[in-house]
Amino acid sequence: MVSRIKKNLNWIVLALVIIIIYKGVENYQWVFNNFKHLISILIPFFWGFAIAYVLNPLMVKLEKKFKMHRALSMAICYLLFFGVITLFIIIVTPIILRNLFDIIEKLPDYIQNLQLWFNTTLLKLSLVERLNLQEYIQSNISEISAMLLEFLNLTINGLLTKVIGITSGLLKFIVGIIVSAYVLAEKETFALATRKLILAMAGQKRFSKVMDFFELCNKVFSNFFIGKTIDSFIIGIICLAGLKLLNAPYAILLSTIVGVTNMIPYFGPFIGAIPAVLITLFISPVKALWVAIFILVLQQVDGNIIGPKILGDKVGISPFYIILSILIGGGFFGMLGMLFAVPMFKIISILLVRYLDARIEKQRAVDIV
Numbered sequence: 001m002v003s004r005i006k007k008n009l010n011w012i013v014l015a016l017v018i019i020i021i022y023k024g025v026e027n028y029q030w031v032f033n034n035f036k037h038l039i040s041i042l043i044p045f046f047w048g049f050a051i052a053y054v055l056n057p058l059m060v061k062l063e064k065k066f067k068m069h070r071a072l073s074m075a076i077c078y079l080l081f082f083g084v085i086t087l088f089i090i091i092v093t094p095i096i097l098r099n100l101f102d103i104i105e106k107l108p109d110y111i112q113n114l115q116l117w118f119n120t121t122l123l124k125l126s127l128v129e130r131l132n133l134q135e136y137i138q139s140n141i142s143e144i145s146a147m148l149l150e151f152l153n154l155t156i157n158g159l160l161t162k163v164i165g166i167t168s169g170l171l172k173f174i175v176g177i178i179v180s181a182y183v184l185a186e187k188e189t190f191a192l193a194t195r196k197l198i199l200a201m202a203g204q205k206r207f208s209k210v211m212d213f214f215e216l217c218n219k220v221f222s223n224f225f226i227g228k229t230i231d232s233f234i235i236g237i238i239c240l241a242g243l244k245l246l247n248a249p250y251a252i253l254l255s256t257i258v259g260v261t262n263m264i265p266y267f268g269p270f271i272g273a274i275p276a277v278l279i280t281l282f283i284s285p286v287k288a289l290w291v292a293i294f295i296l297v298l299q300q301v302d303g304n305i306i307g308p309k310i311l312g313d314k315v316g317i318s319p320f321y322i323i324l325s326i327l328i329g330g331g332f333f334g335m336l337g338m339l340f341a342v343p344m345f346k347i348i349s350i351l352l353v354r355y356l357d358a359r360i361e362k363q364r365a366v367d368i369v
Contacts, residue, residue, distance in 0.1 A: 043172050043176075044172045044173075044175035044176045044179055045176070045179055046176070047172060047173055047175070047176025047177070047179070047180070048175075048176040048177070048178070048179025048180040048182075048183055049179070049180070049183060050176075050180075051081070051176060051177060051180035052179075052180040052183040052184050052187070055077045055078070055081060055180070055184060056184060056187065057222070058077050058080070059073045059074060059077050059184060062076060062077070070185065074181065074184055074185065077184075078177075078181070092252065092256065095252045095253070096252060096253050096256060099250040099252070099253040100253070102250075103250070103279065107282070110282035110283060111282065113282070113283070114281070114282055114285065117285055195211070198210050198211065213351070216347060216350060216351075217347055220343045220346050220347050220350075221343050224342065224343045224346070225343070227310050228262075228263050228265075229263070230310055231262070231302065231306060231307050231310045232259045232260065232262040232263050233259065234306060234310075235258065235259055235262045235298065235302050235306070236255050236256060236258060236259025236260075236262070237255075237259075238298060239254070239255040239258045239259065239295070239298060240252060240255035242294050242298065243255055243291065243294070246287065246290055246291060246294060247287075248280055248287055248290075248291050249279070249280060249283050249284075249287075250279060253279075254275075254276040254279065254280070254291075257272050257275055257276055258272040258273065258276060258295060258298075259272075260272070262299075262302070263339055264326065264335070264338045264339055265322055265326065265342055266319070266322060266323055266326060267323075267326055267330075267338065268338075269295070269299040269302070269303075272295075273292065273295045273296070273299075276291060276295060277291055277292045277295070317342065317345060317346055317349065321345060321349070322342055322345075324345075325341040325342055325344070325345035326338050326341045326342065328341065329341025329344070
């Protein structure tokens with residue numbers, strides 16, 4: 001009886017898997033809701049592993065270069081981490097919130113000023129008269145203002161929603177910091193357990209390939225995000241200085257938007273420029289033009305000078321495939337998809353090249369024989 005069960009064990013497992021998949025598809029809504037609930041519960045652990053992943057390179061350097069004890073290197077890493085967060089919360093966050101609430105409060109006045117500017121300045125230009133646009137602008141000025149107002153409202157509401165979401169998830173973030181401390185303190189134990197699990201699941205033959213895959217992912221993601229973070233920080237600082245020189249309103253808010261969206265290759269600069277120009281347009285259309293020109297020049301400098309100097313060949317993908325990957329990632333997963341699209345495409349392309357090279361070498365060996 002036992003030998004018969006052992007002989008048919010693979011078929012029994014296959015039958016169970018088919019039944020589970022069938023029941024999962026049949027009750028997909030229940031599965032999806034419970035999966036979302038599980039992800040929500042595990043968010044502190046995601047935060048923990050993400051924080052540990054970011055702090056680990058610095059901790060390794062401190063331990064190797066200065067021969068520090070684990071406790072001391074962790075203390076320095078977390079002091080720097082909390083220092084950056086504290087500076088952002090104390091200095092930047094209140095200004096951004098103040099700017100957002102100020103924009104919401106003054107929106108009706110900004111719309112009136114924009115309409116007044118159209119009536120007193122733009123409509124007096126000879127170009128408008130020659131193109132016979134005066135009647136069109138006058139008849140559609142309300143509609144244009146409403147469209148701009150709606151877009152700006154969506155932008156502001158989105159930012160406020162993010163702020164509220166971050167505030168409501170503060171407890172999960174704190175738990176995540178505690179989890180990250182445990183991960184960093186016992187990272188060798190976690191690494192050994194992970195290697196054992198991979199070895200048990202993949203087997204000896206595939207173990208090295210699986211480990212190579214994880215090392216590749218680590219290298220691509222760390223290179224891309226570290227380089228992009230430094231690049232975006234520099235762009236944000238330069239943008240802040242430029243907007244201050246232009247005497248543009250809400251300079252810190254606008255430069256923060258430009259810096260954050262700059263993390264997304266190609267499309268990020270345009271995504272950040274749109275709300276920056278629109279917000280300035282409500283206050284001063286002429287100044288909005290200068291802001292648009294400044295951001296355009298800044299992005300060209302970033303794309304041709306700053307970005308290549310920092311990132312070098314760490315992306316290593318042609319512009320065509322970068323745009324394609326961002327469109328696909330953004331279409332399926334929104335802003336997060338756009339952010340992760342390029343490193344994911346890089347990993348897929350490397351694996352595909354390796355596979356094709358192996359197939360070609362195998363074919364050559366067959367042809368020689």
